[in-house]
Amino acid sequence: MNKKILISVVTLLAFGLIFAFLYRAFSGPASFRAYENDARQVQKKVSLVTINNRNYNAEVAKTTEEQALGLSGRDSMPETDAMIFPFSPPQTVPFWMKDMRFALDIVWIANGKVIGVEKNAPPPKIGAQPQDLPNYRPPAPVDYVLELNAGQSQYFNVGDAVTILELNQI
Template sequence: MNNKILIIIPVLAVIVVAMLVLQNTISDYDVVAVRDQSFYSDAIKIDDVIIDVQIADTVVKRDRGLMFQEQMPYDQGMLFIYEELGNYAFWMYNMGFSLDIIWFDENGNTVHIKRDVPPCSTEPEYCDVYDPGAKALYVFEATAGFADRFGITEDSKFSWIVDKTS
């Protein structure tokens, strides 16, 4: 009996230590992966407004979004691109400024606008989640006031542009 205990205790200790190391490694990797994402840029139009956007087109980039960034001028934003239509909800964890969030369908039609969404300054589990209540393929985030400043409404349309002068 004592021999079994002498074997079981070290084995359990090794398993516990391995689990703790693995958990810390995964947590550290997630933080680094989220913070170190770089985004490529493109230009879009919403109605007649030309906007330079950072593109978030991977899971990690979409998870990071505009976290850890400073407030942007009104002619800049972030465009989240998804692989398929879905009901994509957003939150404001680790954000430093308020946003306008606009959801678009596969044809560029506005399906929902949420104006002046405040940052979440609490623990993640207490952050509000903003759900469009409709399916979208693209989601655009800009500094709060963007939609009102440029008259963006539920009738507005998003499109890609190649030449910023058009």
């Protein structure tokens, strides 16, 4: 009889430990990070960017942290979406494709005009080291950089006017 009680107690303890482990795994910090990321997405500022009668809903990467992260880690982006990086004062800031999963067109904007485009910047190969990634630089200081899905820059040219309308938070 003592052996049956001991086996029952050990079994209950094992199930209790498994339950505690699973509870912690699904409700711990990782779950909080997912919630935090969702909350951050909801609070993003958005601008409407128009180039050559083509509109893009651009997520604004204003802070240093947002600019460092950019679109990296995302699997894709809707065709009419973009990310815009404001710089004040204008800068000759380098961009790279670290942790990107899809190709981009990088549009350099100064004084309300497209001054250059890096077409079809490819995502890095798996295992590529950061020091081996190319840096993309504007031809002159820019006050905005716009990242679009690769191929979107076919709809406009260098010299085209750019309108940026700041929208409320979504």
